[in-house]
Amino acid sequence: MHEEDMAILKSLVVVAWVDGRIAGEEREHIEALINAFGASDTEAEQVREFASTPRTLGDIPITDLSADDRRTLLNHAVVLTYIDGEQSTEEKALIGDLRDTLRIPEAEASRIIEAAEARVKRLLQLSA
Secondary structure, eight states, X not given: OOHHHHHHHHHHHHHHGGGSSOOHHHHHHHHHHHHHTTOOHHHHHHHXXXXXXXXXXXXXXXXXXXXXXXXXXXXXXXXXXXXXXXXXXXXXXXXXXXXXXXXXXXXXHHHHHHHHHHHHHHHHHHHO
């Protein structure tokens, strides 16, 4: 697995911790991404270990993320905040803070967020 993929996974762990816990759906989504990114057993264990304690935006390995990786992360983060069917106020605020942390211009970030929200809402309707 690439270093950037590990940084994205760790950053998504931060997103999952926004409400003080990692819900089952969030854990399942992170596990699915571990598999999708082709993590080795050792890498998967590193992500799980990282996820075992509460995390904040300060734990995002920002220097390991390229400009494209930051946009990919923002997209995945939006999806993760809706994984339980709705986005909480805390999760919505985190997305704004994440945008600032990732230094993505507001107009561009808005397009990424809107597209991700539309996609995840459509998928949630299909599964209902």
